[in-house]
Amino acid sequence: MKPRLLELKEAVLSKNDLLAEELRNDFAHNNTFVLNWVSSPGSGKTALLEATLTQMHEAGLSVAALVGDLATENDANRLKRSGVPIRQIVTDGICHLEADMVRNRLDGWDLSTFDFLFIENVGNLVCPSSYDLGENLRVVLMSVTEGEDKPLKYPTMFNSADVAVITKIDLAEACEFDRRLAYENINAIRPGMHIIETSAKKAIGVSDWVDFLVQMRQAAMTKTS
């Protein structure tokens, strides 16, 4: 049973990789910097995304977002308050986003009008790690309430990410969050990974986060131009 299933899984993945590569070329061609946000359910992806979109929009940047969930359009409805184009991908039980879901949902959008495209993945620290969405930057979020050991227990996700955002930093004291241990564990899995601390609720670190993304986009544009 297993080898055949594995073989098919590999075929699906390689099909996904080809499609992701096409998307990546499209994104580069249109100067759209794309982020894939992954985390546990409830780590605060949507809250930070709302703050990020709002701040970028107010700063005159052109941004859009795709948000993935197993069920409900709640996140898209919430994010629309930021005033930027938002579309929901309802996966209907599938535990991660795939490149073809992203491609289909982009239909009709003119990528060349977006400086940034944010993709919020399904809340899941395991399965989304295997699916490239053609992003420039994979962002793993981890809230202070989840425990400092998450990088060690979900190494594939942390290893495949490019930057780590520690969220809900306003709750650090209430949770007795051990910052040194968290950094140590992140670095054990992905040495040197850039780490940013934020609280969307208290507007801590959001400006630094936005500045960082703008810099990352500039660096990517310089590289491809």
Added chain:
Amino acid sequence: MKPRLLELKEAVLSKNDLLAEELRNDFAHNNTFVLNWVSSPGSGKTALLEATLTQMHEAGLSVAALVGDLATENDANRLKRSGVPIRQIVTDGICHLEADMVRNRLDGWDLSTFDFLFIENVGNLVCPSSYDLGENLRVVLMSVTEGEDKPLKYPTMFNSADVAVITKIDLAEACEFDRRLAYENINAIRPGMHIIETSAKKAIGVSDWVDFLVQMRQAAMTKTS
């Protein structure tokens, strides 16, 4: 591609169901009451499990636990402090536990000596919902820090569970946890589901939780005797 993969997935699931049924018969035959704990990563499964095992052990109940993780033996090492038999299942990248992993890891244990067997699943609110482990009770845990919308966004998991435990209740105020909304959302997905509030850190609700489990076991034993 997809239909063939789906077909194979269904075959794997039905093989799992057959094995789970065998396990369920074994558990019943040995009067072992079995729980399958599912939740997001970092919702506090291991902390509540440690408190539960310790309290039951001190009360003279015979308990054991299997703990699932993608990587590391950290949880098993932590739980061994409770003084009860613990075994780790390292899934090596697989995002959920399956019945055959449970069966293999039980090898050499005399089930008839255990009143309770706790199975802590991999932290994942999606994939474990499809895999029956032969348990008597599926417990979904949700911490106050994750947001009240989790039942709506992960309906399959909440719908397949028998009881919900709200964890980290000591952080409710710091998180502005909306209890009424959380209960409403759980009931929207699984009407009438029993809900218990706990804080392992502050020892809130743990005794009620243990009493509840003892009652559930008695009810199950009466039914099968």
